[in-house]
Each structure stands twice: as C-alpha cells, then as structure tokens.
Amino acid sequence: MKTKKHHLLIWVLLCLTLLVSSIAIAPQQETAAAPKTDAKLTAIKKRGYMVLGVSADYPPYEFHKTINGEDKVVGFDIDLARQVAKDIGVELRIKELGFDSLLGSLKTGKVDMIVSAMTPTPEREKEVAFSQPYLTVAQKVIVRKGEENKYRSVMAFKGQKVGVQKQTTQEQTAKDELSGAKVVSLEKVTDLILNLQQKKLNAVVVEAPVANAYVQTNKALTLANVKFTNADYGCAVAVAKGAPAYLANVNKTIKTVQKNGQFAKWQKTANTLMFSKQNFWQAYGSYFLKGTGITIVLTILGVFFGSLLGTLLALMKRAKNKLIKGIAVVYIQYFRGTPLLVQVFMIYFGTQVIHLNVSAFASAALALSLNSGAYVSEVIRSGIQSVAKGQSEAARSLGLSSKQTMRLVVLPQAVKTILPALGNEFISLLKESAIVSVIGVGELMFQTSVVQGSSFKPFLPLVIASLIYFALTLILSLVLRVFEKN
Amino acid sequence: MSMIEFHDVNKYYGKFHALKNINLTVERGEVVSIIGPSGSGKSTLLRTINGLEHISSGQLLVDNFDLADAKTDMNKIRKNVGMVFQHFNLYANKTIMENITLGPIRVLKVSKAEAEERANKLLGLVGLQDQANKLPSMLSGGQKQRIAIARALAMKPKAILFDEPTSALDPEMIGDVLDVMKKVADQGMTMIVVTHEMGFAKEVGDRLVFMADGEIREESNHPKEFFQNPQDPRAKEFLSKIIHAD
Ligand SMILES: Nc1ncnc2c1ncn2[C@@H]1O[C@H](COP(=O)(O)OP(=O)(O)OP(=O)(O)O)[C@@H](O)[C@H]1O
Numbered sequence: 001m002k003t004k005k006h007h008l009l010i011w012v013l014l015c016l017t018l019l020v021s022s023i024a025i026a027p028q029q030e031t032a033a034a035p036k037t038d039a040k041l042t043a044i045k046k047r048g049y050m051v052l053g054v055s056a057d058y059p060p061y062e063f064h065k066t067i068n069g070e071d072k073v074v075g076f077d078i079d080l081a082r083q084v085a086k087d088i089g090v091e092l093r094i095k096e097l098g099f100d101s102l103l104g105s106l107k108t109g110k111v112d113m114i115v116s117a118m119t120p121t122p123e124r125e126k127e128v129a130f131s132q133p134y135l136t137v138a139q140k141v142i143v144r145k146g147e148e149n150k151y152r153s154v155m156a157f158k159g160q161k162v163g164v165q166k167q168t169t170q171e172q173t174a175k176d177e178l179s180g181a182k183v184v185s186l187e188k189v190t191d192l193i194l195n196l197q198q199k200k201l202n203a204v205v206v207e208a209p210v211a212n213a214y215v216q217t218n219k220a221l222t223l224a225n226v227k228f229t230n231a232d233y234g235c236a237v238a239v240a241k242g243a244p245a246y247l248a249n250v251n252k253t254i255k256t257v258q259k260n261g262q263f264a265k266w267q268k269t270a271n272t273l274m275f276s277k278q279n280f281w282q283a284y285g286s287y288f289l290k291g292t293g294i295t296i297v298l299t300i301l302g303v304f305f306g307s308l309l310g311t312l313l314a315l316m317k318r319a320k321n322k323l324i325k326g327i328a329v330v331y332i333q334y335f336r337g338t339p340l341l342v343q344v345f346m347i348y349f350g351t352q353v354i355h356l357n358v359s360a361f362a363s364a365a366l367a368l369s370l371n372s373g374a375y376v377s378e379v380i381r382s383g384i385q386s387v388a389k390g391q392s393e394a395a396r397s398l399g400l401s402s403k404q405t406m407r408l409v410v411l412p413q414a415v416k417t418i419l420p421a422l423g424n425e426f427i428s429l430l431k432e433s434a435i436v437s438v439i440g441v442g443e444l445m446f447q448t449s450v451v452q453g454s455s456f457k458p459f460l461p462l463v464i465a466s467l468i469y470f471a472l473t474l475i476l477s478l479v480l481r482v483f484e485k486n
Numbered sequence: 487m488s489m490i491e492f493h494d495v496n497k498y499y500g501k502f503h504a505l506k507n508i509n510l511t512v513e514r515g516e517v518v519s520i521i522g523p524s525g526s527g528k529s530t531l532l533r534t535i536n537g538l539e540h541i542s543s544g545q546l547l548v549d550n551f552d553l554a555d556a557k558t559d560m561n562k563i564r565k566n567v568g569m570v571f572q573h574f575n576l577y578a579n580k581t582i583m584e585n586i587t588l589g590p591i592r593v594l595k596v597s598k599a600e601a602e603e604r605a606n607k608l609l610g611l612v613g614l615q616d617q618a619n620k621l622p623s624m625l626s627g628g629q630k631q632r633i634a635i636a637r638a639l640a641m642k643p644k645a646i647l648f649d650e651p652t653s654a655l656d657p658e659m660i661g662d663v664l665d666v667m668k669k670v671a672d673q674g675m676t677m678i679v680v681t682h683e684m685g686f687a688k689e690v691g692d693r694l695v696f697m698a699d700g701e702i703r704e705e706s707n708h709p710k711e712f713f714q715n716p717q718d719p720r721a722k723e724f725l726s727k728i729i730h731a732d
C-alpha cells in the first residue's frame with residue numbers, strides 16, 4: 001500500500017478498522033439498488049472521456065515505463081481504470097498527482113476516479129465513496145531459494161533478521177506476528193531485496209503483489225509458506241459521493257474482470273513490465289532530467305527569495321532601532337549556525353504541527369530561501385563595507401541624505417563585490433539543495449535514489465548525479481565569469 | 487552674523503578628549519588656515535562643522551544654525567558647507583560630470599541641463615574642461631583634487647572645508663591645486679583649510695590657527711608675523727621642525 005512516513009497513525013488505525021470496514025461496507029454497496037444513471041455518469045458520458053487520478057510511482061500497481069521510446073503510465077490499476085472507462089463507453093485520460101492530493105482532486109471534480117492502490121479508511125470514506133475491493137492484499141515473506149523449508153511457520157523466525165519497509169503495515173505485522181524475529185526497517189523495498197540477496201537479511205515481509213513480482217522475476221528468491229492471521233487489506237476505486245449509478249458501473253467492471261481472470265492477467269503483465277530489462281538511459285534518463293529541472297527551479301527560487309530576504313536583513317542589521325537590528329542578528333546567527341538539514345525538517349514538520357499543509361516542494365523552497373537569506377545578508381553587508389568610507393562621507397558632506405547616499409553612491413559600488421559573491425551563493429545553494437531530498441522533493445538527489453533502487457544499480461546513478469551537479473556548477477561559474485568581466 | 491562660531495566646544499572619542507574647549511569664530515569671506523602636528527584634532531575640528539562628527543559639549547553655530555539642536559536639518563547645513571578631502575573621495579562609479587552634478591540634481595533639484603552647464607563652467611575654472619566623461623580612476627591626483635573642488639563649488643556653498651587637500655599629491659601637482667584654491671578665495675568664499683602648505687597659509691590665509699593636543703594654542707590675524715615669531719612653545723617647536731624638514 002502506498003505509505004507516507006508521517007501517516008503512521010493512519011496506518012495503525014487502518015489495520016484495526018480494516019476488517020470491520022471491509023465486512024460492513026462491501027455488502028452495503030453490493031445490495032444497494034442502483035438507479036440506471038445519475039448526474040455524474042451522465043456528465044461523463046456527455047463529455048466522452050473520464051479522468052483518472054493516480055500517483056504513478058508504485059509498481060506494479062502504477063508506474064512509469066518507457067515503451068517503444070515513449071514514456072507511459074502502466075500497471076494493473078491503469079488497466080482496470082481503462083476497462084472501467086471502456087465499459088462506460090468513454091475514453092480514459094490520466095492525470096498524475098501526488099498521492100496526498102488525490103482525494104482533494106476527486107472532491108473538487110478535477111478527476112472522476114482514483115485507482116491508485118488506495119485503501120478505504122474511515123477518514124477517506126468520510127470524503128469519497130469506495131467501490132468493492134478489486135484486490136485483497138495479503139502479506140508475504142520472501143526468502144532465498146532453498147531456505148524456504150527453514151521457514152514454515154511464524155515461529156521459525158526467532159532470532160532471524162527480517163526486513164520490512166519502514167512504517168508500513170508489514171513492519172507492524174512482522175513485530176506482532178513473527179515472534180522473536182529481529183525486525184530491520186529500511187526505506188525502500190529494493191534495498192530490502194538487495195540485503196536479502198547479500199545475506200544481510202534472512203527474510204523480507206512485503207505485500208503480495210510486490211512479493212509476487214520479485215519472486216516471478218528473480219530466480220534466487222522464493223516465498224516462504226507463512227500465514228499471518230491479521231494482516232489482509234483491500235484496494236478499492238474511489239469516486240465522488242452521491243453517484244450511485246456511476247459507482248455501480250465501477251463495481252460491475254471489477255466483478256467481471258475478477259471472474260474472467262482478466263485482472264490476474266493484468267497483474268502478471270505489470271510484474272513483467274516492472275522488471276523488464278531496458279536500456280538504462282531509456283528507462284531512467286527522464287528521472288535525471290526531471291530531477292535536474294526541479295533542482296534548478298529550487299535553486300533559482302532559493303537565490304531569488306534569498307536575495308530579497310538577504311537585502312532586507314542587511315538593511316535591518318544597519319538599522320538604528322535595537323529591536324529590528326536584534327531580530328536580524330538572531331535570525332542570521334540561527335540560520336548560519338544550524339544545519340540546513342535540520343531547518344528543512346523544522347519547516348516541513350513544523351508547518352504541519354501548526355496545521356499548515358505546506359507541500360514538500362514549498363517547504364524545500366522556503367527552507368532554501370530562508371537559509372540563503374542569512375548568507376546573502378552577510379554577502380551584502382560585506383559588499384557595503386567594502387566601499388571606502390570616504391565615498392559616503394563625500395556624499396553626506398554634499399548634502400545627500402543617508403538613503404540617497406546608499407542608493408546612488410554606495411550600493412552601485414558594492415554591487416561589484418556583491419554579484420560575484422552572490423554567484424558563489426548560487427553555486428553552493430545548488431549543491432546544498434540535495435539535502436531536501438529527505439522530505440521527498442523530487443529533485444536530482446531524490447530521483448537518483450529512486451533510480452538506484454529500481455535499477456538495482458547502486459553506484460552508476462550516483463556517478464551520473466555527480467556529473468550533472470558538476471556540469472551545472474561549471475556552467476554557472478563560467479556564466480558568472482563572463483558577468484564579472486563586464 | 488558670523489559664518490561659524492565655536493563656543494567652548496568639547497569632543498570626546500570615548501574617554502579620549504579630542505577637542506578641548508574650542509572657541510573660534512570664522513567670518514563670512516574669511517580664509518582661515520589650521521596647522522598643527524598630527525593627531526592634534528585638526529580634522530576632527532573640521533568634521534564637526536558639517537556634522538560628520540558630533541560635538542560632546544559647548545555650542546557650535548554654522549550659518550546661524552545650532553548643530554546641537556535636534557531640530558537642525560544636517561542635510562541643509564551640509565549643502566551649504568562643502569568639503570574637500572585629502573584623498574579626494576570622488577565617486578568611483580561615476581564620471582567626472584556625474585560627480586559634479588549629482589549633488590545639484592539630487593539635493594538642489596536643478597535640471598540636468600542646468601547642472602551640466604554649470605559643471606562645464608566649473609571645469610573651466612579648475613582647468614579640466616576636457617575630462618568631463620572620464621572616470622576618476624583615469625585622472626592624476628592633482629586633477630582629482632581640482633575636480634573635488636569643482637564638485638564642492640557646484641553646490642554653491644557658503645563655505646568650503648579643506649582637509650589637507652594637497653597632502654596626498656606629488657609635489658609638482660600641488661601648485662595647480664593651490665592656484666585653484668586661491669581663485670576660489672579671491673571670489674570671496676569662506677574657507678577653512680587644514681594644511682601643511684605654509685606658503686598658502688602665509689599668502690592666502692587671512693587668519694591662522696595653530697592646534698596641538700586638541701586645543702587651539704595660538705591664533706593670529708597676521709599669518710606672516712606668526713611664522714616669523716610664534717608665541718606658543720609648541721608652535722615654535724612645530725615650525726622649527728617644518729622648516730628643518732623643508
Ligand atoms: N573615530 C575616532 N575614534 C577615536 N579616536 C579618534 C577618531 N578619529 C580621530 N581620533 C583621534 O583623535 C585625535 C585627533 O585626530 P584628528 O584626525 O582630528 O587629528 P589631525 O590633527 O587631523 O591629524 P593628522 O594631521 O594626522 O590628520 C587623534 O589622536 C586620533 O587618533
């Protein structure tokens with residue numbers, strides 16, 4: 001299931017309530033006598049297409065794949081959505097969104113349905129309506145081939161190292177049900193598999209579709225015959241509330257593809273696609289491209305707002321008012337005196353503590369701007385100081401006000417020292433921006449780790465990333481040199 | 487109605503007593519030379535007149551404005567009291583023309599055309615008509631100082647303060663600058679000149695002030711007599727050193 005680190009609570013709740021909800025809600029939907037049509041269904045038919053909202057970063061459910069040189073969104077969720085559209089008699093359009101913004105988009109009508117490995121939870125059911133589950137997800141234990149006989153029950157894992165993805169249902173399940181196992185939590189499934197292959201782990205607990213995909217394509221791995229008592233959950237299609245005929249259509253499609261085996265075929269195709277060998281560049285070039293783009297945008301935003309803020313801070317620091325000056329001094333000291341990593345976390349999680357829903361990207365841009373502001377203010381301050389005192393004395397002694405002196409005489413000269421230093425700030429911010437990958441901003445470093453994981457090549461993506469950073473900073477410094485000459 | 491009046495003025499830098507009980511009056515049109523050993527407070531005295539330094543006690547009247555009075559608009563005083571510095575302090579980022587016209591345009595609010603017309607006249611006065619579009623860094627020290635004088639004159643000030651205007655110059659350039667200063671003096675400008683040029687103090691100065699240790703030790707209405715027969719022992723010592731040095 002799709003998990004977000006900070007959604008731990010929701011997931012715990014989910015585990016507790018899943019049994020109840022799947023029993024209580026599914027039959028209701030089955031038995032509800034649906035009218036032939038409703039406003040939503042009519043609107044979709046009239047329009048001739050329907051929009052699928054999906055967060056396409058979760059193989060084998062939904063993911064990007066380059067097929068015949070074209071970047072496509074594939075996975076069994078996509079196949080199912082296409083079938084739903086087909087059965088209604090309209091075309092499917094795919095809208096990619098962050099998982100967190102899916103529900104909002106459905107409620108506001110930006111998308112017509114969500115098929116994105118989404119599990120019905122009581123919170124979500126307050127907002128939208130869910131179909132019957134199209135997939136019941138069990139949890140599986142992957143072990144190395146040949147060792148499956150060692151692990152025939154939950155008791156067999158005593159003292160064994162068992163890997164799980166951090167803060168997932170699997171983590172909870174492993175702790176609850178594999179008694180005596182040493183549970184190791186890592187960020188990514190691909191890291192878990194690598195560790196298993198290298199015998200650093202003895203078993204890995206993942207959800208069934210993912211487990212099946214790995215076992216299907218990796219001959220060295222197999223599934224252990226272990227049954228958990230309390231860990232199944234379902235995925236369902238979400239649609240807007242108050243459209244019973246529309247929902248009935250969706251349910252009908254699900255029922256059909258499950259019965260005629262179509263869904264199982266889609267799953268198999270997705271698994272194959274997920275692991276199909278591809279030219280590295282074709283498969284992952286776009287990740288680096290996208291990451292580089294976001295890195296550049298973040299840096300530009302950081303330098304732009306950092307410069308505005310830095311100028312303000314530099315002026316505040318020169319102010320006669322002790323309070324204004326004090327604020328600037330403390331601010332600069334704080335942001336120069338604490339790690340950027342800490343600042344990024346403070347802003348990302350701090351805004352959530354005060355109930356502000358700031359996206360990871362915005363948090364990153366904000367953190368970089370605030371941080372850069374502190375450094376830029378020092379750049380500006382030393383630029384101003386570099387202008388000989390006699391220059392401002394001459395201006396003042398001719399009757400220019402202090403503002404005029406600053407604007408007409410001092411700043412134009414300070415700029416000569418400020419600009420190159422600002423360029424250096426630009427370069428260092430570009431490099432520092434790698435840090436914001438920790439909060440899941442899709443910049444270059446983040447994309448690099450995505451590629452590291454899904455390509456099973458831990459080193460090559462790093463080399464590529466370092467070359468991209470190097471090229472960017474090189475270009476920047478060349479551009480700056482041209483500027484300096486003029 | 488004198489141009490400048492010091493009454494019992496004291497100036498401290500922290501605990502350091504830089505100006506001690508200064509009493510001095512400068513009449514309109516007068517040229518006053520200030521001499522004295524290094525560190526005696528000559529620059530400090532000059533800089534209090536246009537508010538680059540604040541006085542600690544006493545009364546300082548400039549053009550009838552009390553500088554200690556918070557209501558006094560310092561910018562107004564400064565535009566009436568020009569200053570020429572030892573190191574010229576021409577605006578490094580501006581052309582000669584812009585250096586001269588910046589004040590008139592921004593402070594006196596005259597039109598650019600008018601400011602430039604006047605600047606050209608002043609460039610003529612200081613003998614540098616053809617330098618208008620150059621940057622200060624392209625001029626010699628003597629030329630820079632003549633431009634600085636033109637820049638001060640462009641504001642049509644009531645007085646000009648000179649702080650060792652020739653000390654940073656090569657000897658062969660000093661004459662040109664002194665000639666310009668003489669012209670300015672002849673036009674009736676009130677001038678206070680801190681200088682080591684005894685010739686100027688003798689020939690051009692109406693009055694001479696000798697400072698030592700933050701005090702005015704001797705004041706003379708006849709500079710030539712002062713140089714022949716100083717009264718104050720520190721002045722005697724100072725003059726003997728200068729004459730030996732020359
Ligand atoms: N901003 C300041 N802070 C502290 N002391 C200062 C400051 N400016 C000047 N002084 C001190 O005040 C004294 C007088 O300095 P001032 O520059 O007026 O001397 P001066 O007579 O002009 O000397 P010179 O011939 O070397 O220019 C000196 O001892 C100097 O060190």
Ligand SMILES: [Mg+2]
Pocket residue numbers: 528529530649
């Ligand atoms: Mg001095």
